[in-house]
Each structure stands twice: as structure tokens, then as C-alpha cells.
Amino acid sequence: MTASLRKRDRIREHLIALIKARAVGQAIPAERQLCVELETSRPTLRAVVDELVRDGWLVREHGRGVFVGTPKIAQEIVTGLASNQTGYPPAPGKWTSRVIDHSIVPAGMSIGSRLRVEAATPVLRIARQRLVDDEPMALETIHVLSDLVPGASAGDVESGSFYSLLRERYDLVPTAAEQTHEATAADAVQASLLGIGEGAPVLSLERVTRDQHGRLFEYTRAVYRGDRYRLVSHLTLVGPPDEAAPRVTPTL
Numbered sequence: 001m002t003a004s005l006r007k008r009d010r011i012r013e014h015l016i017a018l019i020k021a022r023a024v025g026q027a028i029p030a031e032r033q034l035c036v037e038l039e040t041s042r043p044t045l046r047a048v049v050d051e052l053v054r055d056g057w058l059v060r061e062h063g064r065g066v067f068v069g070t071p072k073i074a075q076e077i078v079t080g081l082a083s084n085q086t087g088y089p090p091a092p093g094k095w096t097s098r099v100i101d102h103s104i105v106p107a108g109m110s111i112g113s114r115l116r117v118e119a120a121t122p123v124l125r126i127a128r129q130r131l132v133d134d135e136p137m138a139l140e141t142i143h144v145l146s147d148l149v150p151g152a153s154a155g156d157v158e159s160g161s162f163y164s165l166l167r168e169r170y171d172l173v174p175t176a177a178e179q180t181h182e183a184t185a186a187d188a189v190q191a192s193l194l195g196i197g198e199g200a201p202v203l204s205l206e207r208v209t210r211d212q213h214g215r216l217f218e219y220t221r222a223v224y225r226g227d228r229y230r231l232v233s234h235l236t237l238v239g240p241p242d243e244a245a246p247r248v249t250p251t252l
Contacts, residue, residue, distance in 0.1 A: 201226030
């Protein structure tokens, strides 16, 4: 690691310690004071502050200063759904759900094509609002083949992990999934339910999941607040340096 990178890491650690000692909305020391304390230049300090602003640790208000913000929720991505009780390592905060819709409907052409079933095949559709520490964070619509989850109620989905429910009650183990992410803008309904402005950036997710028998059984769509949520991948580089390919590896 170069001296300049070590210096930036030291500045970042110092600023995060300052942030953690303050309440949300409280100002951090002025730029000039921080430069003297840290024995650094303004461009170097500003570069680190910019990173912390992007991560949600700080909020810059023009003409007023820099204030403590609310850091983004960091969700790690893993490769092995079956190796983890919930499918993902727990993200920070207290996650709860509020079911908006719970109904059995025909799969239709779109969902049927993804699950490779006939359009008339019944699926359980669960639309829910995900909250972190009582703040709206995501909207999720789950479609699962209904004959695999008889009796699954709205209360079951609100009270705990959906994948834990599948394992413990239905002996249905998610073992593989194809998941895509895309940056999009919130429509009017999404904005209202997430507490953000219409057109605000959101992270859109689509996932198709197989069980332990190789059967496609779940299709999920979700949108997450772009200002409060980010995904973190741990990569392993394999092969010669010039041909190395990143792989996402589990962090449990």
C-alpha cells in the first residue's frame, strides 16, 4: 500500500470515529481545523469526505457545512443459498416486513416463462414492504409455486425469514439462483411506499431460484432505495494476473 493510500485510510478512520461520536444532523469540524489536526491538504481531505458523502456517512449542505448522515445499509452477496439459514448474511439493522398483497393468482405468460410452467399454474404472490429500524427500505414481490407452500399466510411472511419458512415448514431448500441488478428510477407508487421522491434512484433486483431438486420455484422482483442501500461482493481473482476473473465468494 502506498503512503498516500495509507494516509487516506488514516483520515477516513479518523472521520468515521468523529461521525460515530456525533448524532445524525450534527456538524463535523470545519475543513481548515481538520486539515491542521490531520496534517493533510484540503484536496486530500475533500477526497475522503466525498467518499463518506457517497456512502451516506456525511451530508454536504452548500453554504452551511458538512453534517453527520445515515450510512447506507450494506448487504453482502453470497454464492451459496443453501449454506446460510436466510440465504444472505444478515444486513445491519432490524429488518421487518409489512405485507401489502397476499393472493393466489395464475402465473400468466411472464411469470410462467420464468418458472417454466403453464400460464394457468397457480402461484402465491406476496408483495411486501421491507423496513429497517421502522424506515422503508425496499419493496419486494415474491411469486412461488403455490402447491409447494400450502397454507403459507401473510403473517408467516411478516414474522420471519421467507427462506427459513420454506426450509423449516415445507422442506424446500433454495440451492441456486440467478439474480440481476439494475439502476432505475422510482415510479409514483414506489416513491410513495419508500418515502422518497418520484424519479429518485433505486436499485432494481430480479431473482429466479431453484430448490434442492433443481426445480424452478420462485421468481422475485424488488426495488431498494438508492440513497440507503448498497450491495457488497467479496471477490476472489483466479487465473493468471492478466486473465483473472472475479468470483463472488460467501462471507458467513
